[in-house]
Amino acid sequence: MTARLIDGKAIARGIRDRVSERVSRFAPGTVTLAAVEVAGGPGGSAVYAASQKKCAQALGIAFRRVRLPAGTGEAGLLEAIDALNSDPAVHGILLLRPLPEGIDTERAACRIRPDKDVEGMHPANLGSILYKETGLVPCTAMAAVTVLRSTGISFEGLETVVVGHSEIVGKPIALMMVNALSTVTICHIATADLGAHTRRADILFTAAGVPGLVTAGMIKPGAAVIDIAINSVKDSDGGGERVVGDVDFEAASAVAGWITPVPGGVGPVTTAVLMENTVKAAESL
Ligand code: NAD
DSSP states (O other): OOEOOHHHHHHHHHHHHHHHHHTSSOOOOOOOEEEEEEEEESOOOOOHHHHHHHHHHHHOOEEEEEETTOOOOOOHHHHHHHHHTOOOTOOEEEEEESSOTTTHHHHHHHHGGGBTTOOOOSSHHHHGGSSSSOOOHHHHHHHHHHHHHHTTOOOOOOOEEOOOOOOTTTHHHHHHHTTTOOOOEOOOTTTTTTTHHTTOOEEEOSSSSOTTTTTTSSSSSTOOOEEOOEEEOOOOTSOOOOOOEEEEEEEHHHOOOOOOOSSSHHHHHHHHHHHHHHHHHHOOO
């Protein structure tokens, strides 16, 4: 069998078109997304911030980057978040990570007002998934499930396996799939025999961050495979770097029924969902 490829870029385009239409109902330049960061951290957030800014601006969303000086501690960051929380011109707030050492990321994320928490990391938004995604759902989890929905598969009664149990990816995906009446297993680093679980999966999500973790022999023939991971690996010639997921894509494509590429699968949809959450936040304020 040759798997059908799920085109994340096309799905993202569709979401962006709908977001752009919703943003156009506001006065030009009013819907605002603020990205707060602390200079001098481990780095790595600049590339994401640049692509988020480009995407926001293309949709008519103002992108306000709030750069706190190097050496800003947790108290300073919380103060900046409080100011954005109470600024009526700001509709969405995102926290650029990784933060410098000594700042508790979870505490900072929880300080963002739930109705401005467009990344969906606040416990109030995570908890709302129990009630069928009424709040702002974590972008990557929503993107992964949206990508799966694009196949038209009815999830009811199917076996879903989620590899990865993080708060913003694996756990919310598992809850959303339970809401859709799928039977869900969550696997993680301490799972004894990963393949025994994945081989049962009609739907397999993987978000471990381990290149090559999921081989073709671990996939049920015909399964939908949604690879969320983004891993940088060295090219075989030792030259540059390239991005791969957790799944051995070439071999898995011969077994799966549906598969996402990396890059070009869940990634672009995640950014589009961030914009969708921003306009949703603006509409609700
Ligand atoms: P995380 O480090 O918080 O969680 C990783 C999870 O994988 C944990 O549950 C861990 O137990 C599990 N795991 C690790 N090694 C494993 C193994 N050998 N076997 C089974 N389980 C294993 O990571 P995260 O923030 O959830 O991100 C996961 C991946 O998703 C990363 O590759 C990240 O880059 C990617 N990601 C992608 C997007 C996107 O837009 N596509 C967004 C966020 C994160």
